[in-house]
Amino acid sequence: MxxxxxxxxxxPVLFILSLLATWEIAVDxxxxxxxxxxxxxxxxxxxxxxxxxxxxxxxASLFRVTWGFALATILAVPLxxxxxxxxxxxxxxxxxxxxxxPISPLAWIPIAILWFGVGDLSSIFLIFVxxxxxxxxxxxxxxxxxxxxxxxxxxxxxxxxxxxxxxxxYPAVIPRLLIGMRITLGIAWLVVVAAEMIAVNxxxxxxxxxxxxxxxxxxxxxxxxxxxxxxxxxxxxxxRSIEQIKSFRWSSSED
Amino acid sequence: MSQAGAMVNSPIAGPKLKVQHLGVVYERDGKxxxxxxxLNLDVSEGEFICVVGPSGCGKSTMLNAMGGxxxxxxxxxxxxxxxxxxxxxxxxxxxxxxxxxxxxxVEGNIGFGLSKLSRTExxxxxxxxxxxxxxxxxxxxxxxDLSGGMKQRLQVARALAVNPDILFLDEPFGALDSxxxxxxxxxxxxxxxxxxRTVIFVTxxxxxxxxxxxxxxxxxxxxxxxxxxxxxxxxxxxNISSPRYxxxxxELLKQIGLxxxx
Numbered sequence: 001m002x003x004x005x006x007x008x009x010x011x012p013v014l015f016i017l018s019l020l021a022t023w024e025i026a027v028d029x030x031x032x033x034x035x036x037x038x039x040x041x042x043x044x045x046x047x048x049x050x051x052x053x054x055x056x057x058x059x060a061s062l063f064r065v066t067w068g069f070a071l072a073t074i075l076a077v078p079l080x081x082x083x084x085x086x087x088x089x090x091x092x093x094x095x096x097x098x099x100x101x102p103i104s105p106l107a108w109i110p111i112a113i114l115w116f117g118v119g120d121l122s123s124i125f126l127i128f129v130x131x132x133x134x135x136x137x138x139x140x141x142x143x144x145x146x147x148x149x150x151x152x153x154x155x156x157x158x159x160x161x162x163x164x165x166x167x168x169x170y171p172a173v174i175p176r177l178l179i180g181m182r183i184t185l186g187i188a189w190l191v192v193v194a195a196e197m198i199a200v201n202x203x204x205x206x207x208x209x210x211x212x213x214x215x216x217x218x219x220x221x222x223x224x225x226x227x228x229x230x231x232x233x234x235x236x237x238x239x240r241s242i243e244q245i246k247s248f249r250w251s252s253s254e255d
Numbered sequence: 256m257s258q259a260g261a262m263v264n265s266p267i268a269g270p271k272l273k274v275q276h277l278g279v280v281y282e283r284d285g286k287x288x289x290x291x292x293x294l295n296l297d298v299s300e301g302e303f304i305c306v307v308g309p310s311g312c313g314k315s316t317m318l319n320a321m322g323g324x325x326x327x328x329x330x331x332x333x334x335x336x337x338x339x340x341x342x343x344x345x346x347x348x349x350x351x352x353x354x355x356x357x358x359x360x361v362e363g364n365i366g367f368g369l370s371k372l373s374r375t376e377x378x379x380x381x382x383x384x385x386x387x388x389x390x391x392x393x394x395x396x397x398x399x400d401l402s403g404g405m406k407q408r409l410q411v412a413r414a415l416a417v418n419p420d421i422l423f424l425d426e427p428f429g430a431l432d433s434x435x436x437x438x439x440x441x442x443x444x445x446x447x448x449x450x451x452r453t454v455i456f457v458t459x460x461x462x463x464x465x466x467x468x469x470x471x472x473x474x475x476x477x478x479x480x481x482x483x484x485x486x487x488x489x490x491x492x493x494n495i496s497s498p499r500y501x502x503x504x505x506e507l508l509k510q511i512g513l514x515x516x517x
């Protein structure tokens with residue numbers, strides 16, 4: 001018997017389409033429940049597009065994530081690499097890090113509003129807080145996990161300190177660092193939605209709260225959720241494609 | 256091929272490498288463990304020395320101390336009459352595995368220590384060593400796509416490219432399968448005979464030592480002392496079933512305390 005050969009890519013697409021169909025049918029069967037179906041969600045997205053709100057809110061959210069994440073990366077990664085290299089510094093700072101780390105970034109919301117008011121700055125601050133500690137720990141552990149042979153080989157060839165950092169330390173930590181950054185970017189995207197629900201008047205988080213408050217527009221609420229999910233997926237795929245660059249990818253193939 | 260033997264005996268001013276009363280003690284949790292005790296060894300220029308001993312006896316520690324990666328607790332290591340105080344590009348250590356940089360291609364690895372050369376000089380040097388270790392066609396390949404034996408050849412090429420006086424090899428073929436290991440021994444001998452460097456080679460493989468070395472240093476179990484130094488007076492290429500070879504091999508096995516029969 002001849003086996004039917006289908007390419008792989010339609011499978012997830014077919015699966016999602018069948019889920020959407022199930023969703024629509026379920027909603028149609030229970031019209032008195034407040035739950036929008038995929039068709040009304042789609043028309044909600046179209047409505048947002050027509051008002052120019054979708055693009056505006058997406059840009060606003062991405063703007064905050066970019067700043068918060070970039071600032072956290074610029075500060076936490078060099079600090080974490082330094083602390084990871086000089087163990088004494090790490091031992092001194094570790095208790096402090098471990099106290100701050102379990103505090104949810106959302107717990108900082110009142111303080112953020114107190115310091116920065118309602119606006120971009122406070123949500124950027126919240127994203128920064130949410131990203132800083134994961135990135136710091138990632139950078140420290142990336143240094144700890146450099147195989148001793150790479151460090152010794154680097155020392156053997158008589159490199160200056162700066163050459164050692166750029167030619168051994170940096171390439172040796174980059175694979176772990178990129179994985180940590182991808183996971184942290186996911187955290188940033190979670191935090192921005194929460195921050196926008198409270199601390200600002202624009203963005204995808206604000207869209208969700210606003211749509212509910214302004215007349216129970218649950219089609220727009222779910223539309224916002226769908227957009228958040230889709231952009232989260234795109235961010236993750238973007239980071240993954242950076243990880244796939246050959247000279248960055250070495251650790252996964254080597255270990 | 257027979258010059259290798261002659262070279263060893265050629266008269267030179269002093270030993271290339273002189274180990275004097277070398278001792279290393281590891282301190283951990285307030286407990287001190289002596290690893291090396293009063294090692295004394297003179298190595299001449301161009302000599303091929305193998306170091307064997309029971310596993311965990313401190314062979315690698317000895318190599319690390321000679322290479323300057325580890326400060327001795329007592330005694331000293333002198334190279335060309337100079338006390339070794341740290342790693343130096345004139346003497347390169349080749350590791351068992353994870354030695355090559357996985358983020359660099361074959362060319363990038365061989366050229367790692369050559370950043371001070373001009374572009375054309377660097378290119379020539381890289382091409383020469385690619386040829387020497389027979390990695391032609393793999394210049395732009397990353398180590399993850401090379402076999403274990405190719406990676407070790409690459410590591411040797413990277414070491415030789417900076418023109419070191421001494422090569423320290425820490426069980427460089429220990430992670431390879433037995434067939435590749437035999438091929439690699441031949442390759443290393445060929446390279447040693449063309450490049451004429453002093454080689455200190457740590458191994459746990461008796462046959463490897465008898466096939467490669469001019470002299471074999473036998474270490475005792477921990478704390479390691481030099482138990483004996485055997486001179487292998489067989490010219491290359493060595494016939495591994497000749498009576499002389501077998502006699503030396505047996506002597507070495509006896510030294511390490513292994514029975515003749517299993």
